[in-house]
Amino acid sequence: MKLLAVRRLFRIQRVVVRYQLDEMLLELPLPIWLRALSWLLPWRWLPRKPLDLSRGARLRLALEDLGPIFIKFGQLLSTRRDLLPPDIADELARLQDQVPPFPEDQAIALIEHQLGAPVNEVFARFDSQPLASASVAQVHAAQLKSGEEVVVKVVRPGLKPIIRQDLAWLFLIARIAEKASADARRLRPVEVVSDYEKTIFDELDLLREAANASQLRRNFEGSPLLYVPQVYWDLCRHQVLVMERIYGIPVTDLATLADQRTDMKLLAERGVEIFFTQVFRDSFFHADMHPGNIFVSTRTPWSPQYIAIDCGIIGSLTDEDQDYLARNLIAFFKRDYRKVAQLHIDSGWVPADTKVNEFEAAIRTVCEPIFEKPLKDISFGQLLLRLFQTARRFNMEVQPQLVLLQKTLLNIEGLGRQLYPDLDLWSTAQPFLERWMRERVSPLHLLRNLQQQAEQVPHLSQIARDTLERLQQPQQAEQSRSGDHWPLRLLGAALIGAGAMQGLAPLLATWPAWLMVGGGLYLVLRR
Numbered sequence: 001m002k003l004l005a006v007r008r009l010f011r012i013q014r015v016v017v018r019y020q021l022d023e024m025l026l027e028l029p030l031p032i033w034l035r036a037l038s039w040l041l042p043w044r045w046l047p048r049k050p051l052d053l054s055r056g057a058r059l060r061l062a063l064e065d066l067g068p069i070f071i072k073f074g075q076l077l078s079t080r081r082d083l084l085p086p087d088i089a090d091e092l093a094r095l096q097d098q099v100p101p102f103p104e105d106q107a108i109a110l111i112e113h114q115l116g117a118p119v120n121e122v123f124a125r126f127d128s129q130p131l132a133s134a135s136v137a138q139v140h141a142a143q144l145k146s147g148e149e150v151v152v153k154v155v156r157p158g159l160k161p162i163i164r165q166d167l168a169w170l171f172l173i174a175r176i177a178e179k180a181s182a183d184a185r186r187l188r189p190v191e192v193v194s195d196y197e198k199t200i201f202d203e204l205d206l207l208r209e210a211a212n213a214s215q216l217r218r219n220f221e222g223s224p225l226l227y228v229p230q231v232y233w234d235l236c237r238h239q240v241l242v243m244e245r246i247y248g249i250p251v252t253d254l255a256t257l258a259d260q261r262t263d264m265k266l267l268a269e270r271g272v273e274i275f276f277t278q279v280f281r282d283s284f285f286h287a288d289m290h291p292g293n294i295f296v297s298t299r300t301p302w303s304p305q306y307i308a309i310d311c312g313i314i315g316s317l318t319d320e321d322q323d324y325l326a327r328n329l330i331a332f333f334k335r336d337y338r339k340v341a342q343l344h345i346d347s348g349w350v351p352a353d354t355k356v357n358e359f360e361a362a363i364r365t366v367c368e369p370i371f372e373k374p375l376k377d378i379s380f381g382q383l384l385l386r387l388f389q390t391a392r393r394f395n396m397e398v399q400p401q402l403v404l405l406q407k408t409l410l411n412i413e414g415l416g417r418q419l420y421p422d423l424d425l426w427s428t429a430q431p432f433l434e435r436w437m438r439e440r441v442s443p444l445h446l447l448r449n450l451q452q453q454a455e456q457v458p459h460l461s462q463i464a465r466d467t468l469e470r471l472q473q474p475q476q477a478e479q480s481r482s483g484d485h486w487p488l489r490l491l492g493a494a495l496i497g498a499g500a501m502q503g504l505a506p507l508l509a510t511w512p513a514w515l516m517v518g519g520g521l522y523l524v525l526r527r
Contacts, residue, residue, distance in 0.1 A: 019062040056091030068135035101133035114237040153241040203312040206241035212311035248295030262301040268420035287315040315404035
């Protein structure tokens with residue numbers, strides 16, 4: 001492992017020198033000691049021909065040269081437009097999700113090891129030539145003994161040791177950058193690498209992807225909007241995933257879509273509807289919906305249906321985040337900037353001591369130029385991006401779930417405009433959001449919340465009873481006889497605090513919180 005780490009370090013060093021990434025580092029306002037230390041690097045004393053490439057292109061080519069793990073890191077980094085300069089983000093977005101496949105015999109050996117049987121015993125047919133190859137896994141076509149056409153996804157062998165070593169060096173570089181430069185600290189490199197670490201290890205577990213695909217398929221069962229291939233659970237393992245093979249048109253193949261007379265306007269609008277349905281109805285959204293993962297069914301071009309694959313990255317929002325996000329978006333398009341500012345404070349996305357007036361003025365400065373355009377020309381994703389950049393000046397903490405949502409929205413919006421350039425995203429989203437907000441305050445929704453809270457009452461009662469029983473042990477009982485009731489008062493204070501955290505709005509659905517506060521007051525005030 002140590003030898004691998006040293007070899008990897010020299011490999012990284014050669015790539016850094018080849019693409020002159022050290023020159024990019026020296027463009028930053030570094031401390032004098034670090035700038036002086038850089039002149040001790042031996043290659044800086046050798047003549048180097050200037051590269052006729054932009055800094056973004058140099059960084060992109062370096063990541064491609066370093067292999068699949070760094071390519072994946074560059075893809076993830078390209079989604080953090082709230083952190084990167086536009087020229088670098090645009091170049092990293094060009095990273096292709098195609099890498100050379102690994103040898104067929106390795107793929108077959110790994111599949112047989114995971115399934116515990118030869119491929120010719122498991123499948124009626126197995127194509128050794130891969131259909132596609134990506135940075136983490138590759139896909140082979142096959143046919144089950146029962147006749148179903150499937151694809152077999154298999155993780156690249158030997159990735160984990162390389163990933164751990166690459167991550168160790170990435171963390172080291174990120175920490176050095178944070179200590180050396182204020183600009184680097186603003187970009188939060190350690191946090192970015194941490195996000196990548198979680199993402200890459202999640203993608204290595206294909207059982208997680210299978211579970212995500214099954215849930216997404218269940219959410220859209222029978223829907224004309226989206227089809228998700230069936231997972232064959234009996235043949236799924238941590239490093240092997242077997243699912244239904246789909247036949248569709250790549251969503252970027254506009255010529256073929258036009259040839260079959262696809263309703264492009266409806267197709268674009270349905271992409272937006274799918275996104276908002278996943279985010280607000282299900283709180284379970286496909287967060288890697290780049291064009292390579294999206295196809296269009298050939299069955300009903302007049303009523304086009306999307307097909308989604310590769311569910312390795314899934315995002316979700318809490319009820320509170322859903323509510324605040326929906327109200328934010330509605331307030332945005334009504335140009336109620338004060339409400340947007342107040343919602344950010346109420347949600348905890350920015351510190352509670354943020355001055356509303358100053359935050360409102362900053363949001364207005366960003367948004368007013370955007371809203372001078374026709375609605376069809378407004379980029380919803382760019383609007384969120386500009387908002388997050390503005391909120392960052394007010395110490396907005398990074399919200400991973402919002403970053404995933406922003407990335408997905410940018411993908412969906414860009415795809416929708418590619419399919420139908422006159423797409424008015426807001427006119428498609430507004431009815432959905434307003435209907436969802438009405439349903440949130442409907443009697444049926446409140447009754448459902450009441451039922452959920454009622455189901456928690458036995459559990460809360462058991463906790464209270466267990467606590468009281470502990471307090472009635474001999475020592476506490478003796479203290480109680482002597483007039484010392486502090487344990488019961490402490491329990492009462494805890495009940496008041498817990499009730500207040502549950503919310504004390506004058507609604508029928510909040511009765512358990514009021515009950516807890518009432519019981520707490522009784523214990524605190526009793527003599």
